[in-house]
Structures are given as structure tokens and as C-alpha cells.
Amino acid sequence: MRIRVEDLTKRFGSNVALDKVTFEVPSGSVYGFVGPNGAGKTTAIRIMAGLEGPDSGTVLYDDLSAVEYPEKARRFVGFMPDTLADSKDIRVWEYLDFFARACGLAGKEKEKALIRAGELTNLDNLSGRFLCELSKGMKQQVSLARILLHEPSVLLLDEPAAGLDPRARAELRESLRSLAADGRTMLISSHILAELEDLVDGVVIIEKGKISACGELSEIRNRSASGECRALLTFSSDAASFAGKVEALCPGKSVKVHSPRQLLLILDSEEEYFSAMAKIFQAGLPVTALSRPDCGLEGVFMEKTKGEVQ
Ligand SMILES: Nc1ncnc2c1ncn2[C@@H]1O[C@H](COP(=O)(O)OP(=O)(O)OP(=O)(O)O)[C@@H](O)[C@H]1O
Ligand SMILES: [Mg+2]
Incomplete structure (x- = not known):
């Protein structure tokens, strides 16, 4: 599924967080979304996930507008926020089960979805643990598992590798690689281009709410x-x-x-x-x-x- 962001503008008071942001991620590609603090990455991703409306502009998944039809878009978009809500008395499996039911899954279908998401994110040893006891890396695994339950064809990941140690980062990278190999279209935000370099096909660079570069890495490398x-x-x-x-x-x-x-x-x-x-x-x-x-x-x-x- 192709992602196309067109002329997206978002203001918070007098602060222009996104200024006519336009870029495209081809179907089945993995793109990095890179920029410094406050560049507008989270704002853009939240709008793309249908969680917020822009002041103007649109987000198209193939031909479907996520701005006009956010509920429809949410069915095939998986959005991983940069933090996981820290519920105290809930175990990993309860948390995922809750979200599976919230996605409308039940019975065997729900069990299959939970097993599949658990396998993709190596959750085997964590399912009985309380969420609040998990390390940052473990929480990221749970967060990723949660957004895979409804089998989204587009993944929007907001700084999934932030705060992870090298091993956790490598494991996350492996999970993301296998997700990408399944043909999903992915946009992964980060401050660090080098961190994404061997994972992404292309990159969108944003600075102060404006796109400063966007393109395929292979083209850049060849040239x-x-x-x-x-x-x-x-x-x-x-x-x-x-x-x-x-x-x-x-x-x-x-x-x-x-x-x-x-x-x-x-x-x-x-x-x-x-x-x-x-x-x-x-x-x-x-x-x-x-x-x-x-x-x-x-x-x-x-x-x-x-x-x-x-
Ligand atoms: N809810 C909000 N209310 C007011 N201003 C906001 C809000 N959300 C974001 N902003 C502003 O919009 C701009 C872009 O913020 P955003 O969080 O999208 O940046 P970011 O690229 O994700 O940064 P970071 O790398 O620190 O996560 C910033 O100037 C920020 O202060
Ligand atoms: Mg952010």
C-alpha cells in the first residue's frame, strides 16, 4: 500500500509544526523519517495514523484519505507511539488480549493473532509478566506486538529504537526486517539516520516542519x-x-x-x-x-x- 502525504500543514497556536509537508513512500518500501527534536515527526505520524487532523493537506493510503476517513485508515495502519502507556496491574497477555478484542477479534481468530504477533516480536518469555515490570526494550516488543494484531499493511513507528541497548536494538531490527520482508509499507522515525541505514530503502528528512530531502537510498548510493x-x-x-x-x-x-x-x-x-x-x-x-x-x-x-x- 502506497503512502502519500500531500501539503500537510499543522499549527499549534503560532507554532507551525508542519509546513506543507509532502512525501511519498512506495508500496512495500521501508522509509526512515529523520529529523531533530521538534522537527514535526510525531505530529506527522499521528496525523497519518488518523489520531489527529491537520489544518490542511491530506494523507492517502493508495486512494483512501486518512484525513477524511480516519476510522477506515486505522484498520490497515499500525501506529507505534514513542511511549507505551504504563498500566500497573496488567500482564502482557492481558494487555494484548484486550487490544485483540478491541480490534474485534474473538475465539480461534484472536488466539491465532496473539500467537502470530507474539512470534513476530519474540514475546514468549514475557507474556506472564506485568507491564510495569518490563524494561524499555521489552515494552517496545509488547508495543510492536500490539500494533500487529490486526495485521496492518502499513506500519508507522515513532522512534522504536530510542533508548534501547545494542542487543535490544538488534532484536528490534530483526523483527522489523521480517515485517518488512512480508511486504508491509513502513515509516520509521528516528533522530539518527545511521541507525536506520541498513534497514530502510529510502529516507524522508524533516527539519523545522519542512521536508528537506526525500528519496530512495539505492539511488543515492549508486550516484x-x-x-x-x-x-x-x-x-x-x-x-x-x-x-x-x-x-x-x-x-x-x-x-x-x-x-x-x-x-x-x-x-x-x-x-x-x-x-x-x-x-x-x-x-x-x-x-x-x-x-x-x-x-x-x-x-x-x-x-x-x-x-x-x-
Ligand atoms: N500538542 C501540542 N501542543 C502544542 N505544540 C505541540 C504539540 N505537539 C507538538 N507540538 C509542537 O510541534 C512541533 C513538532 O513537534 P513533534 O513532537 O512533532 O516533533 P518531533 O520531530 O517528533 O520531535 P522529537 O524528536 O523530539 O520527538 C514542536 O515545536 C512541538 O513543540
Ligand atoms: Mg517525536
């Missing part, structure tokens, strides 16, 4: 030469004063002052580039523009990113 990658970082003030910080974030890499406001960072590979950008992004350095002067990526993907930090 970029292997080997050295140069990143030109433009700062809001004196670039030289940030050189030390960039060097510390990218040890052993060449960092040169290119102009009073620009630093040139030279990296050895595409992987290093993504990981360096993620670190610089996360460190909150006041980068106002980012370009790839000689990596053959002009007109594509990251060079469109302004790297604006909230």
Missing part, C-alpha cells in the same frame, strides 16, 4: 562515488571556532577552514559520512547548511539538507 566524501558545513558564526568540536566528533578526519563560515570535512566513505553527519546533527552544532561539493550527489538527498538545528 555517489565510492571512496572519499567531502562535506561542506556552513555555520551561523565563525567556523574556525567549531573546528575543534568537529574534529573531536570525527577523530582522525581532516577538518579545514574553507571560508570564514565554512568547514570542509573529508571522510573516507559514504558510511563515515552518514555517521559523521548524525554525530554533528546530534551534538547540536549551529550548522545552517550542508553540501557535498564533489561527491556527485548534487541535486540528490543530503545536499538538500540545510542541517538546521532547533
Whole structure:
């Protein structure tokens, strides 16, 4: 099922959380939804899940509008929020059973759905545990199992890997991989592009409520030469004063002052580039523009990113 978001605008008072957001996720693709804190990821995903209305614009699943028909959309969309409601006296199986019944499942059909969702998320050992006793990673498994009960063909996951340790992250990744292999269309939000890189087919980058880049990763990879990658970082003030910080974030890499406001960072590979950008992004350095002067990526993907930090 194809996802198409068109001109989505959402305001909270005078704050424009989403500003004419448009992007598409092809049917059966897994896309990352990446941007800094406050970029508008959760707002967009909640609207896409039919939980909130936009001020204008629409969300189409194939030809069905989730804005006009949110109840219909919810039948085939699975939305995993960034936190799981922490009910005190409820066990995992009771929680999932409740949601299975809420989805209208009963009898053998319900049992099958519970077993299938449990298998997909490795819940075997957890079903008798109380929700409030679970670790963050375990809660994420339960949360994922819950949204799989009604066999959605579209999954919208809001920061599923946030706060997970490396093992839990790897396990989650495995679950997501098998879900993707079944042909589901998935949008997975994260702050960190590198975290999603080997899971996603494409990426949508959002900054301050605006889409700054959107596209297939394979296309981007094919168009970029292997080997050295140069990143030109433009700062809001004196670039030289940030050189030390960039060097510390990218040890052993060449960092040169290119102009009073620009630093040139030279990296050895595409992987290093993504990981360096993620670190610089996360460190909150006041980068106002980012370009790839000689990596053959002009007109594509990251060079469109302004790297604006909230
Ligand atoms: N219910 C709300 N009321 C008022 N403002 C809101 C509300 N929800 C979101 N916002 C604002 O909308 C903007 C986008 O927030 P949103 O939660 O969508 O960002 P995000 O990309 O998910 O961020 P994070 O990475 O921190 O989860 C922010 O400026 C936020 O303050
Ligand atoms: Mg969010």
C-alpha cells in the first residue's frame, strides 16, 4: 500500500509544526523519517495514523484519505507511539488480549493473532509478566506486538529504537526486517539516520516542519562515488571556532577552514559520512547548511539538507 502525504500543514497556536509537508513512500518500501527534536515527526505520524487532523493537506493510503476517513485508515495502519502507556496491574497477555478484542477479534481468530504477533516480536518469555515490570526494550516488543494484531499493511513507528541497548536494538531490527520482508509499507522515525541505514530503502528528512530531502537510498548510493566524501558545513558564526568540536566528533578526519563560515570535512566513505553527519546533527552544532561539493550527489538527498538545528 502506497503512502502519500500531500501539503500537510499543522499549527499549534503560532507554532507551525508542519509546513506543507509532502512525501511519498512506495508500496512495500521501508522509509526512515529523520529529523531533530521538534522537527514535526510525531505530529506527522499521528496525523497519518488518523489520531489527529491537520489544518490542511491530506494523507492517502493508495486512494483512501486518512484525513477524511480516519476510522477506515486505522484498520490497515499500525501506529507505534514513542511511549507505551504504563498500566500497573496488567500482564502482557492481558494487555494484548484486550487490544485483540478491541480490534474485534474473538475465539480461534484472536488466539491465532496473539500467537502470530507474539512470534513476530519474540514475546514468549514475557507474556506472564506485568507491564510495569518490563524494561524499555521489552515494552517496545509488547508495543510492536500490539500494533500487529490486526495485521496492518502499513506500519508507522515513532522512534522504536530510542533508548534501547545494542542487543535490544538488534532484536528490534530483526523483527522489523521480517515485517518488512512480508511486504508491509513502513515509516520509521528516528533522530539518527545511521541507525536506520541498513534497514530502510529510502529516507524522508524533516527539519523545522519542512521536508528537506526525500528519496530512495539505492539511488543515492549508486550516484555517489565510492571512496572519499567531502562535506561542506556552513555555520551561523565563525567556523574556525567549531573546528575543534568537529574534529573531536570525527577523530582522525581532516577538518579545514574553507571560508570564514565554512568547514570542509573529508571522510573516507559514504558510511563515515552518514555517521559523521548524525554525530554533528546530534551534538547540536549551529550548522545552517550542508553540501557535498564533489561527491556527485548534487541535486540528490543530503545536499538538500540545510542541517538546521532547533
Ligand atoms: N500538542 C501540542 N501542543 C502544542 N505544540 C505541540 C504539540 N505537539 C507538538 N507540538 C509542537 O510541534 C512541533 C513538532 O513537534 P513533534 O513532537 O512533532 O516533533 P518531533 O520531530 O517528533 O520531535 P522529537 O524528536 O523530539 O520527538 C514542536 O515545536 C512541538 O513543540
Ligand atoms: Mg517525536
